[in-house]
Amino acid sequence: MNVNGESISGEVEDRMLLVEFLREHLRLTGTHVGCDTSQCGACVVHVNGVSVKSCTTLAVQAEGGDVTTIEGLAINGELHPMQQAFKDNHGLQCGFCTPGMVMSAIDIVNRNGSDVDEATVRKELEGNICRCTGYHNIVKAVHAGAKNMGG
């Protein structure tokens, strides 16, 4: 598979989850595991351009696919506009859910455009759970990031 623009190959057990492959084989530990019920969204990555829960996908199912993790967003040390927006708008406190939030946020903008409304952002973040912020600044950050991505 291709991970963050790099061609990767490895032998894995059939039962290995994509998130385990990313974290344990590739040491890309920005993708988190926050639950075991596919509900929290801390593990969201992009596979072939769309958001998926890497804890609910087998590594072998992503064989040959294009995977983007949080580590693949910044270019030459410059944060992706959505990462920058989370920083600027205090869209995080402990930061555990943030990688998944950012990956989902980019997916939301990709599907709904940079002028996505607040109701849509809130609804589409249903699959990402944050226990610190109360979501308010996350929603603000997604809007700011959306504008910067569009511009």
Added chain:
Amino acid sequence: MYNFSYQKVSSIADAVDAIQKAEDGKFVAGGQTMLPTMKHRLASPSDVIDLGGIDELKGISVDGDTVTIGAMTTHAEVAASSDVQGAIPALANLAGNIGDPAVRNRGTLGGSIANNDPAADYPAAVIGLGATVKTNKREISGDEFFTGMFETALEDDEVITAVLFPKADASAYMKFENPASRYAIVGVFVASSGGAVKVGVTGATACAHRGMRLEEALNGNFTADAVDGVEIPIEKMNSDIHASAEYRAHLVKVMTKRAVEACS
């Protein structure tokens, strides 16, 4: 999760061959229920046969009054399909409210109905629209497909290929959802075609079923008020930490009324 042997197949014939050879094989579609179930060791198939590589199971087409959706079409694809939005908007809307965006990008129509979770959304539409489930062996009517909790009419080596949804004059799906999982605590799909009303109810009982008493009341008087006099028996209602049997029976009527109102 317990280990298993994974195999990705590219044709229905290969899928059938693989499962017949497996000791205790399971097909995986989108895996959004199956993988968590295996992680919790509630299921431990010896072989997992991935249907994701079979192109003929994917896609949406409209032919006359029938919308045909391939079994491996994802919820996101159904929700975003202009064909489905145009022909049966309630179905596109239902698909767009299953789980969350990441789940919808992998979860599939075929996987949802084959699993037949008592709280799944799609079964209500299959029953409410009077859809037909097409497999590699036969066609099964929606009414006969869902046979019990997580039980369907499917045989072990039978693969759902597509679901044929007839267009309705008007239809709507309303669910009272669990805020964490977005599963239906109760969901009701109402469809009216040529004066005949069908009602598919999910979340309420062991598996989705036709709301015969509701249909009787709504045939001839397709108004929310017609639902008031219907008695919903509580004996078969699910009762759990999310809702009591009495509450679910109440919700069946409330969701039906909302769906009927949304049809007009």
